[in-house]
Amino acid sequence: MSDGGPEIHGKCSLPSGPSLAPDAPSSADGSPGSASTSPLFNGRLKLQLMGFVVATVGWVLGTTSMALAEWRVWYVNSTSLLSSHLACVGVWRACIFRQGNGIDRAIGCQGYSYFDPYVPMDIRVAQILLPLATVLGLFSKAAIIFALKSMYLSKVQKTCDASAVAGMLSIAASFCILAAVVWNQLSIQTEEGIAFPPSFNLPFKPDSQEVGGAALMAFLGSCGLFFGGLAYFSYKYPLDSRVHPTTSDT
Numbered sequence: 001m002s003d004g005g006p007e008i009h010g011k012c013s014l015p016s017g018p019s020l021a022p023d024a025p026s027s028a029d030g031s032p033g034s035a036s037t038s039p040l041f042n043g044r045l046k047l048q049l050m051g052f053v054v055a056t057v058g059w060v061l062g063t064t065s066m067a068l069a070e071w072r073v074w075y076v077n078s079t080s081l082l083s084s085h086l087a088c089v090g091v092w093r094a095c096i097f098r099q100g101n102g103i104d105r106a107i108g109c110q111g112y113s114y115f116d117p118y119v120p121m122d123i124r125v126a127q128i129l130l131p132l133a134t135v136l137g138l139f140s141k142a143a144i145i146f147a148l149k150s151m152y153l154s155k156v157q158k159t160c161d162a163s164a165v166a167g168m169l170s171i172a173a174s175f176c177i178l179a180a181v182v183w184n185q186l187s188i189q190t191e192e193g194i195a196f197p198p199s200f201n202l203p204f205k206p207d208s209q210e211v212g213g214a215a216l217m218a219f220l221g222s223c224g225l226f227f228g229g230l231a232y233f234s235y236k237y238p239l240d241s242r243v244h245p246t247t248s249d250t
Contacts, residue, residue: 045148048163051231052144055170058224059137061217062177066130069095069109070212071184077207087202088212091126091180094200110200118195122187126180130218133176137225140169144232163232170229177222184215 065071069090076087086097095109112119114127147162193205 047231047234048144048148051228051234052141052148053228054224054231055137055144055228056141056224058221058226058228059134059141059173060221061224062130062137062173062221063134065177065214065218065221066091066134068212068214068217069093070214071126071218072188072215073210073212074202074206075208075210076203087206089123089194090212090214091123091130094196094202096201108201110196118197120187120192120194122180122183122192125183129176129180133173133225136169136173136176140166140173140225140229140232143169147232167229167232170225170232174222174225174229177218177225181215181219181222185211 069088069092071091072089074087074089088095088097092113093109093111096107098107112123114124143162143166147166150162188209188211191205191209194202195204196202
């Protein structure tokens, strides 16, 4: 109140003159401002949306591959046990195909679970990792949706936290799928056999085997979840959102 001293305004008081400080885009407490229309905000929003799309595609591919049988493709010559030339071994089932007129037709599928004693360790691990990746990817999608909503409302701190959680969950899901894919590849390269019961009509080892389309689909899904998770981590606390106190000259 003394002459010549700076006049301090309270939270709800009006300034005595125009302020020379630029308008703050937004504050960390969540009050909306001009950050929602700034080029920096638009760039972050586009990157987050792009990561959401890529991770969603990867999640769908990884989840779909889990239900397919084409993880390993077995080629078996005609024997007394098996008259077909093709069999596919997946995470949850094995299918036998008969070739006719250049078309492979499934003639029967047999399912199995984690508790069946003949199931090899790589398939058992995949039966755990792939459903886990599906759940982690689902929670990651929920977190990034919350982050996008917080970003639209200019809630900076909540956006950063939710984006980080979404990124970690998405990358964790990617590693789960990748581990199943790599172990499946190693089993094919080492030509490991599977002691299926007689009802499967499958030999212990095929004459030759190769990676199936489902494993390739899972690998692409892993890549999508990984790069989508990296895009989620791109959001950082904006430096221009800090609130600077303003003083008015007398």
